[in-house]
Amino acid sequence: MTTSTASPQQETVRAILDHHERLGRTMADHTLTIARAADQLTAPYDRRDKLVAFCADEIIPHAEAEERTLYKAAEDLPEARLLLRAMLREHVVLREKVAELAAARTPAEAVGAAAAVNALFQSHLAKENDLILPALVDAGVNLGALLDGMHEILGGHAAEGAAADDGHHCTCGGHDAHPGVPGATAEVAEGELDVRVLAHGQRHGQIFATFEALAPGTAFVLVNDHDPKPLYYQFASQYPGEFGWEYEESGPEVWRVRIGRP
Secondary structure (H helix, E strand, O other): OOOOOOOOOHHHHHHHHHHHHHHHHHHHHHHHHHHHHHHHOOOOOOHHHHHHHHHHHHHHHHHHHHHOOOHOOOOOOOOHHHHHHHHHHHHHHHHHHHHHHHHOOHHHEEEEEHHHHHHHHHHHHHHHHHHHHHHHHHHHEEEEEEHOHHHHOOOOOOOOOOOOOOOOOOOOOOOOOOOOOOOOOOEOOOOOEEEEOOOOOHHHHHHHHHOOOOOOEEEEEEEEEOOHHHHHHHHHHHHOOOEEEEEEEOOOOOOEEEEEEE
């Protein structure tokens, strides 16, 4: 049995950073699927609508919760006051950019608006992680007490659909492809892991479990019904320099990607 030596303050900071990482990755994934839809000359509006809904359901409530808690606590820190003004202004601009995204009438407008929302949000998260949080910690603010029960900041929202609680929330944008077979399972057969039979909420967990079971120098071929490019960014985040990724087939109906350990 392993006992954590992290302090409650450290655990709270880690929860905030983990939630920020998930929000940022999901935002980037949605933005990528919008751009890919436009590149493939298909209407990106359903994917645009998913990003707008994600912003309305998670990003904006997250920003509002920060204003009531983290930002309020940082108002008493002289070194943070000017930064807070800029951060509050960014919340206003973020709402404006999301409204522009919702109103986009052409694929180019949707791609541009999504990219603007993503760039602003990623920059905003970096400032919170690198400047606001350290200032609050250095000032001795009890973040656990301040944020008790604040799921909008600490995370803990249930994933969409029936996604497993393994940290691998599926945001591939391929949910309009084959939805999978209820109750189905997938295992590596003849070197291939065909996840098309799985419900979307189960796919990432199975893919990561298969990768984690690989011995060094071995690989499997992922078979999917949409481009798993967003999954690549999750691998790059969690296993930097520890995986290989090579397309063997790139649609339009089937994608095959060789994923391995060096």
